[in-house]
Amino acid sequence: MAQVPGRSWREVMDTSHKADVPEGLWMRCPACEAMLYRKNVEVNLWVCTEPACQHHYRVSAQQRVEQMCDPGSFEPMWLDVSPTDPLKFVDLKAYKDRLKAEAGKVTQPDAILAGTGYVKGRRVTLACLDPNFMMGSMGSVVGEVLTRAIEHAHDSDLPMITVACSGGARMQESALSLMQMAKTSAALARFDDDGGLFISVLADPTTGGVTASWAMLGDVILAEPKALIGFAGPRVIANTVKQELPEGFQRSEFLLDKGFVDRVVHRKDLRSEIARIIDYAGK
Amino acid sequence: MPNGNNKPMGYQLEFEKPLLQLEEQIAVLESHQQQAGHAEDFNAEIKKLRQSHATMLKKTYGKLNAWQTVQVARHPARPQSVDYIGACVKDFCELHGDRRFGDDPAITTGFGRIGPYKVLLVAHQKGKDTRQKIACHFGCAHPEGYRKALSKMKLAEKFGLPVVTLIDTPGAYPGIGAEERGQAEAIALNLREMSRLKVPIVSIVIGEGGSGGALGIGVADRIAMMQYAWYSVISPEGCAAILWKTGAKAADAAEQLHLTARENVKIGTIDEVIDEPLGGAHRDPKAAYEKVEAWIVQTLRDLNRFKIDNLVKRRYEKFRNMGQFAEA
Numbered sequence: 309m310a311q312v313p314g315r316s317w318r319e320v321m322d323t324s325h326k327a328d329v330p331e332g333l334w335m336r337c338p339a340c341e342a343m344l345y346r347k348n349v350e351v352n353l354w355v356c357t358e359p360a361c362q363h364h365y366r367v368s369a370q371q372r373v374e375q376m377c378d379p380g381s382f383e384p385m386w387l388d389v390s391p392t393d394p395l396k397f398v399d400l401k402a403y404k405d406r407l408k409a410e411a412g413k414v415t416q417p418d419a420i421l422a423g424t425g426y427v428k429g430r431r432v433t434l435a436c437l438d439p440n441f442m443m444g445s446m447g448s449v450v451g452e453v454l455t456r457a458i459e460h461a462h463d464s465d466l467p468m469i470t471v472a473c474s475g476g477a478r479m480q481e482s483a484l485s486l487m488q489m490a491k492t493s494a495a496l497a498r499f500d501d502d503g504g505l506f507i508s509v510l511a512d513p514t515t516g517g518v519t520a521s522w523a524m525l526g527d528v529i530l531a532e533p534k535a536l537i538g539f540a541g542p543r544v545i546a547n548t549v550k551q552e553l554p555e556g557f558q559r560s561e562f563l564l565d566k567g568f569v570d571r572v573v574h575r576k577d578l579r580s581e582i583a584r585i586i587d588y589a590g591k
Numbered sequence: 592m593p594n595g596n597n598k599p600m601g602y603q604l605e606f607e608k609p610l611l612q613l614e615e616q617i618a619v620l621e622s623h624q625q626q627a628g629h630a631e632d633f634n635a636e637i638k639k640l641r642q643s644h645a646t647m648l649k650k651t652y653g654k655l656n657a658w659q660t661v662q663v664a665r666h667p668a669r670p671q672s673v674d675y676i677g678a679c680v681k682d683f684c685e686l687h688g689d690r691r692f693g694d695d696p697a698i699t700t701g702f703g704r705i706g707p708y709k710v711l712l713v714a715h716q717k718g719k720d721t722r723q724k725i726a727c728h729f730g731c732a733h734p735e736g737y738r739k740a741l742s743k744m745k746l747a748e749k750f751g752l753p754v755v756t757l758i759d760t761p762g763a764y765p766g767i768g769a770e771e772r773g774q775a776e777a778i779a780l781n782l783r784e785m786s787r788l789k790v791p792i793v794s795i796v797i798g799e800g801g802s803g804g805a806l807g808i809g810v811a812d813r814i815a816m817m818q819y820a821w822y823s824v825i826s827p828e829g830c831a832a833i834l835w836k837t838g839a840k841a842a843d844a845a846e847q848l849h850l851t852a853r854e855n856v857k858i859g860t861i862d863e864v865i866d867e868p869l870g871g872a873h874r875d876p877k878a879a880y881e882k883v884e885a886w887i888v889q890t891l892r893d894l895n896r897f898k899i900d901n902l903v904k905r906r907y908e909k910f911r912n913m914g915q916f917a918e919a
């Protein structure tokens with residue numbers, strides 16, 4: 309199969325096609341266009357089964373914790389922390405209506421699912437963002453739950469593992485969202501002061517205020533293959549610099565090359581990679 | 592601009608046009624008076640015009656909406672960091688370079704004295720003339736700017752100097768080099784390190800507080816905004832382009848983003864508003880400098896009362912408590 313074609317920013321950020329994980333027995337891979345048997349892809353951790361493609365689908369936070377943790381070991385926490393509409397924000401649609409519409413798509417109250425679990429027998433605090441809820445954007449709830457998770461890891465002397473998958477800070481909560489960047493980073497500073505281990509996993513996409521805060525503060529940063537990772541969106545950059553963006557720009561492999569991620573890791577290897585880093589850190 | 596206005600301001604905001612027209616009329620009468628010597632006649636007329644100008648100025652600025660505030664924050668004649676440094680900082684000793692890649696002119700750092708205090712200053716620079724503006728990318732810093740800021744703040748920590756930051760940026764620069772050199776990582780690191788820096792930090796948003804680019808030097812013990820500054824998660828144009836699908840809805844976005852100083856105080860994202868002279872800092876820069884200097888001196892005096900460990904703890908709690916959510 310051919311190489312994964314580059315997707316435009318609009319395609320990447322378009323939440324309407326987040327049926328990255330579609331219905332039905334059969335599905336067509338959006339990257340290589342091969343016809344795939346759904347069950348096989350699911351067993352393959354939602355990675356395209358074509359050997360040359362290996363497209364990593366976006367997965368919900370619920371699927372992610374199941375993939376990351378030893379079977380049945382994940383215990384969710386802070387499920388009662390839920391979003392409000394502090395600014396009564398209305399664009400083409402009211403934020404409170406958006407929140408209602410998004411709520412039906414996920415199992416947790418906002419774009420984050422956090423708790424404790426075991427990764428190959430090692431107990432961890434885990435927080436995963438959910439691309440199915442407002443594109444994994446960080447507002448007050450994501451910031452609060454993540455901060456509680458970091459504090460929990462700190463108090464319980466557990467490794468902190470995050471999986472970022474986000475369009476950035478949530479516009480509908482404006483400066484309140486912005487300040488979650490400072491809040492989560494401050495919590496990580498305290499964790500770091502006391503020798504806590506923080507492993508940050510970056511999935512497609514990790515952008516904006518999430519990248520520019522906790523996601524880039526891992527002691528070890530892992531990235532799934534070909535994930536879009538950056539501060540500004542490619543289209544904004546292209547409009548600003550008025551030139552062609554380099555091949556593979558802002559993809560995991562590009563960041564690896566530039567020195568901003570430690571390892572690009574296939575989804576099937578994430579658990580074992582995390583386990584051995586925990587061991588090396590002696591946590 | 593239509594009907595070339597040769598007033599010193601030389602720049603018209605749409606909502607200020609009636610004001611500027613009065614200013615022009617006053618100027619014309621004043622020059623007539625000098626030429627003709629009919630002092631008394633014109634004096635009465637000038638006085639009347641001045642009164643209506645004062646009334647109109649008060650009325651216009653008494654009810655600026657969010658979008659008008661953004662326009663004032665971006666006014667070309669608005670005082671910039673370089674002006675505040677010139678007016679409020681004695682013996683400024685600029686320190687250049689991040690020791691890693693380069694020296695970003697979009698962020699100025701250096702030692703200086705403000706009132707009785709020796710401080711380390713960190714400030715966005717937008718540039719005054721075209722050449723400077725291009726060099727500063729109109730106030731949009733690169734990773735090396737944030738890294739320079741951090742390395743000098745560490746210096747301040749080492750020598751026990753409080754840090755004063757002046758924020759004025761549309762946002763961090765969105766470019767190829769900026770991404771290659773880790774714009775996100777540079778900002779992230781500043782957030783983490785500022786949160787635990789063991790010296791007092793005070794920040795003022797003097798003009799534009801654009802998103803992570805602003806916060807990257809804005810994790811402080813006390814945060815103030817000038818009355819007509821804005822501070823938000825995204826620029827109104829950027830927000831409008833994404834949520835309204837057109838940048839033309841920037842005024843609506845500005846309103847919804849609650850980006851003014853007063854709104855930010857209300858939601859607890861900043862501490863204080865520094866009132867500007869009537870009609871904005873650009874109408875009376877000297878008054879603005881005095882207010883800013885007085886605020887910095889007073890705030891540093893307040894913060895000096897705290898033991899540093901206590902201050903850092905309070906800084907943590909301050910950001911820890913930001914955000915609004917429901918909990919069963």
Ligand SMILES: [Zn+2]
Binds near residue numbers: 341342356357362363
């Ligand atoms: Zn495929």
